Amino acid sequence: MNITVNGEQRSASNGTTISQLLDELQIPQTRVAVEINLEIAPKATYGQRTLQDGDRIEIVHFVGGG
């Protein structure tokens, strides 16, 4: 299936969870937030929530700012 992560098209295997995606991208789960189709995915759901074809995913974190 195809998903969009932070504006980039990617392919992912069916049944991929948020946790698996983050692991694959080498993104530590602490201090990030994940939004799927404009809805925030609570951290507690990362292990169970599976991604669907066409999902638009935003993964954000904190950077320097004023």
Place this chain on the structure above:
Amino acid sequence: MAPGKLTIAGREFNSRLMVGTGKYATNEQMVAALEASGAEIITVAVRRVNLAEMGKGCMLDFIDPKKYTLLPNTAACYTAEDAIRTCRLAREAGLSDMVKLEVLGDEKTLFPDNEELLKAAKVLVAEGFTVLPYCSDDVILCKKLEQLGCAAVMPLAAPIGSGLGIRNPYNLKIIMEAVSVPVIVDAGVGTASDAALAMELGCDGILMNTAIAGAKDPIAMARAMKLGVEAGRLAFEAGRIPKKLYATASSPLTDIIGS
């Protein structure tokens, strides 16, 4: 004697100086500047994870979460909708309800869009956020933000990053009289005397980034700002003498030699 504490939404802070974490040459320099500033609240921005650069570590790896309260901002948001979305993401990422809400109106001035700001503040307060809004130095606006339930108001001293200093001390004075939440000057200061002046006026705190990060020696400037804020606050608490046009002698006027 140390200056009194700053209380925001029931939380006490010893330092009245809040600093940003942007624009430093290196993370090491940022850490040293934060340390020198004595700040307990530091602002951060919320951005997409750069997928190409993962594994290189991020800026938060350098910051001790026990030492600092992170204050995520909504920089670069131009609508209430974007700012609200950013705050929700920040809460999920950082597990804290405190946000620096800014909704900008224009890229050239980075002045706030106060109409959108009010809209966003209303929604965020209802969602349980502790909202610290960056706003114009307008007393009516600040009163509205307070009425909506914002935990402080953060009027600008001058445009963000301009270093112009406290452009309208009288407006700040009026705001301080009109609201009972903390008044925190946000943006526009250039040097330590600007910070001292804001505090001498009675502002509860001051937030800055460029004035420190953009200085030739950011670590020295961070310390200068810390001292400026402390000196200004102490002077405010001490109660300055009134200004007068003519002299008053400091030495006794009696028993003068030859009289």
